Amino acid sequence: MRRMAILGAAVAIGLGVLTTASTAQVPQTPDGWTGTWSASPGTGVADTPGGYPDYSIRNVVHTSAGGAKARVRLSNRFGTAPLIFGHVTVAVAAAPGSPRAASGTVRSLTFGGQRSVVVPAGADVLSDPAAVRVPADADLLVTTFVPAKSGPVTYHAAAEQTSFFTRDGDFTAEESGASFTEKTGAWHYVTEVDVQGAAAGAVVTLGDSITDGTGSTPGTDHRWPDLLSDRLHGRYGVLNAGIGGNRMLLDVPGSPYGPNALARFDHDVLAATGVRTLIILEGINDIQQQPNQTDPQLLISAQRQLIARAKAHGIRVLGATLVPFKGWAAYNETLENTRETLNRFIRTGGAYDGVIDFDAAIRNPADPHAMLPAYDAGDHLHPNDAGYRRMADSVNLGLL
Secondary structure, three states, X not given: OOOOOOOOOOOOOOOOOHHHOOOOOOOOOHHHEEEEEEOOOOEEOOOOOOOOOOEEEEEEEEOOOOEEEEEEEEEOOOOOOOEEEOEEEEEEEOOOOOOOEOOOOOEEOOEOOEOOEEEOOOOEEEOOOEEEEEOOOOEEEEEEEEOOOOOOOEEEOOOOOXXXXXXXXXXXXXXXXXXXXXXXXXXXXXXXXXXXXXXXXXXXXXXXXXXXXOOOOOOOOOOHHHHHHHHHOOOOEEEEEEOOOOOOOOXXXXXXXXXXXXXXXXXXXXXXXXXXXXXXXXXHHHHHOOOOOOOHHHHHHHHHHHHHHHHOOOOEEEEEOOOOOEOEOOOXXXXXXXXXXXXXXXXHOOOOOEEEOHHXXXXXXXXXXXXXXXXXXXXXXXXXXXXXXXHHXXXXXXXX
């Protein structure tokens, strides 16, 4: 995997073998389309009521699967007015984390054959396919130009990746990237990239900051879903539906933590292209954030709902145990008991098609309520790069 500093936003489990992948009934991807990258938007940029008129934003995103064609999903989900995209391009990055496009790879996207598209408030839009060869495990550049005021901008706040922008007009087709002198740590507008290729579907990882990659080295794609993708070598797409601070049962109004997992499930899981398997790692924020949820049965009920909704669409569902958090500021015995009860349900409740025991993978054998220090990013809740790698390595690929 490639390796790249981020500035603030504008704002054990057996390893298994890939050849024993599940034979569960899963949706077939139409014409070979599979999601290769995704980010779940958390909110709209509240301090930009007019949006970003005359901005070109070059989002740097990292692929999991490759293909011969690409298409892009853009979102005005948290907007309050129609949003006009005057021009959108996709290109392969010339180097990891660079705004420069590889020579000859810039493609203008169309929407129903038109270069410009209007996206109503609350809606998403999917581009027409573009003929560009997309490598697996590589950076793409998705560049948007908005010519007029629009309202709050839909975005994913904590990208752990530097993207670029300019306020000076339409530079979407610029190959050199020289005009993109300003930086952001958020992904704006873009929520998914699909490819047409040989991947046998996508794995969606639904979660919070631990799935979003908090604690990993920015610009390195060391989130555990990225490291899982490395093990898959492009056979499946891996789509990250993690949002820092996200909960299953409650929203945090005015925050970038996103709608609760039940509310965003249709957008972030069921609408994903080619999804065959869902991994759920949710609940620690319900437990440790105020107001604390200390009744594990409510969390179990929420997970059962997520499972049922996925299975109704033929999606295989894997449950991931919540990682230790002793030493985190909110930690206490009551919250720990709630976590352990939820983990027992995940391991032994029989509701999931398979279990990924992240808790067992990274806990401290000498103090099982705490993370092993070698895997701790320093706050006792979020893993570091080594911890995320250990998590990815603990996934039995045969379950996917």
